[in-house]
Amino acid sequence: MTPEFAPSTDAPALSEASRLSAVFFDPRRAFSDIAARPRWVVPLLLSLLVSLAFVYTFSRRVGWEHYLERTLETNPRTENLSLEQRRQIVEQQLPLVSAFGYAGAALGAVFSALVVSAVLLFVANVVFGAQLLFRQMFALTCYGFLPNALAGLLGILMMFLKAPEDFDLENPTAFNIGAYLDPQATPKWLVAVASSLDLFSIWVILLLALGMATASRKLSYGKALAAVLAVWVLWVALKAARYALF
DSSP states (O other): OOOOOSSOTTSOOOOHHHHHHHHHHOHHHHHHHHHHSOOOHHHHHHHHHHHHHHHHHHHHHTOHHHHHHHHHHHOTTTTTSOHHHHHHHHHHHHHHHHHHHHHHHHHHHHHHHHHHHHHHHHIIIIITOOOOOHHHHHHHHHHHTHHHHHHHHHHHHHHHHSOGGGOOTTSSSOOBGGGGSOTTTSOHHHHHHHHHSBHHHHHHHHHHHHHHHHHOTTOOHHHHHHHHHHHHHHHHHHHHHHHHHO
16 A cells, blocks of 8 residues: 655755754644655754764763762762762763763664654554654654754753753753752652653654654644654653662
8 A cells, every 4th residue: 555645745845954944943844845755864963963062062061970979969879878989989980971971872862763763653553544654754753853952952051051060961951840859859750750841852742743744644633742642651651660660
């Protein structure tokens, strides 16, 4: 069966610069062009570069040593350790944390886009019969993730506006509810849930739903939004469960 597409390839193609701009200012037009011509290299590369720039700036401006010390201070399992014991842990973990920081930045953008695309494609096609193609869903996801790149740039800016000791890697821009909870008095799982209620996450959810609805005639915006929200709720639940159990 040939998939049914809502966008028409007869419409004039957008340049890459026009696409990137339209994702923020005219997303329906952008996603119509993306679904018809599913290119993904540029948005994925932008997300990757911003992630690497964020980690590099954090390493230079704030430092992983400060991050580890703050983590040990707020962790109930280590907050009672002596200063010397904490110092030993920091010295042991510092090379690994720094390496994993860059590896996570390099692989995280690609891996998350692949996983989210695959899960959303399964839900859209199996549950709602959207008949989307993976290359479409992957391109829509890469462009839909662009608000996260904007959040990364704002995070870099905040590193220079704040004193290094006041910068929180878990909440770099403070656009979520979790940033205003006391991490020592609030259960970690609740902080994880509250931190997921983020302005940029909501923006991404709305863009992904619009992209899916624009790409398929069989998928209304309401159904697309339900699909994206279901995946997001599952992710938040798994994250909260991890903190609750470990």
